[in-house]
Amino acid sequence: MAATVVVAGLSARVLAESARQAGWQVIALDLFGDADTRRAGLRWHRIGDPGTCTIEPALLRHALHLAAGERGAIGWVAGSGFEAAPELLQARIPGLPFLGMAGAALRAVREPASFFGRLDRLGLPHPEVAFEPPASPEGWLAKSAAGCGGWHIRPAREGASGPPVYWQRVHPGEPMSALFLADGAQARLVALNRLIVRPLGALPYVYAGAVGPVHDAALARELEQALAALVPAFGLRGLASLDFLAHAGRAWLLEINARPSATMALHGDTWPDGLLQAHVQALAGALPAAAPAHPAGVRGCLTVFAGRECRVGLSLAAELAQSPACHDLPPPGLRFGPGEPVCTVSAAAADEDAVLAGLEARARGVLRRLSPCEELVA
Structure with a gap:
């Protein structure tokens, strides 16, 4: 059995x-x-x-x-x-x-003073942070360490969505993540991914999807060096991700998600038995012997958010269920409010630009078919 x-x-x-x-x-x-x-x-x-x-x-x-x-x-x-x-x-x-990750490791990476203090001691770059409100809020963000997916990030003048709160100076760069496996002492980089982060309503930085793998040898080496220090410092184990901003050829670290992250959807065939099995084995101290194998090309996923009050009709629900490029499938008749996730679309192509174009086209196709469709053209 x-x-x-x-x-x-x-x-x-x-x-x-x-x-x-x-x-x-x-x-x-x-x-x-x-x-x-x-x-x-x-x-x-x-x-x-x-x-x-x-x-x-x-x-x-x-x-x-x-x-x-x-x-x-x-x-x-x-x-x-x-x-x-x-x-x-x-x-x-x-x-x-x-x-999953042990309690002590989870607390250490989620508590802002602990995490950024350790980054400073290890000499790893990160955007400037503060644990008291800045005198002038312009150019600063308020974040909650209890949030995920960017839903907790606000301009500093508005405050974060919940405690514990810290403040981070806005920093230039492209949002990315490093998906990795760890055994408590060492790390195995699975892939670099470019994150699709967009405004949603009043929220400036909501995670909407990802594209990967990103092939950047210099950036990969920098992330591997960072993980070589971070994994033993925090005792990280299992499948996790390190979010960062890529700017001027450097990685500015933001946070560790000490759990399997959504970007694992892009790399399910990296090893034959999948990433969840690799996660469980890494928790037990065993990293894969083979290097991660990535098929040719690039993959991406994008969450489709409702633009207004809408519902999924019978025909659209049936079409989504039959499409290999649609996921997180809602049942017919389900209603959504503005900003709520309807489903996820995916795409694969030779390069990132083609993947992004495919994702946008599929997302627009879903939005057009939502009822009432004539008011939901993206």
């Missing part, structure tokens, strides 16, 4: 599909219950409110206790959404161990 893995997060689809790639059975816990998430798993449980985009502790614990009774259950993996409640990762669920 195949082992069973539980995957949990705001959206668990990418984790669930990676677990299936490893030959595991899957129980998926998230907020949306999209059609492809349910298709990848034995069962799905809602663990929070998609309207508020938060995980509810009682629902999570109940679902984990139910999953612990599943024959062959080996543990649970957390994706995004736990930044605001890291204590949920430390909850003891008999028969279902947590397959």
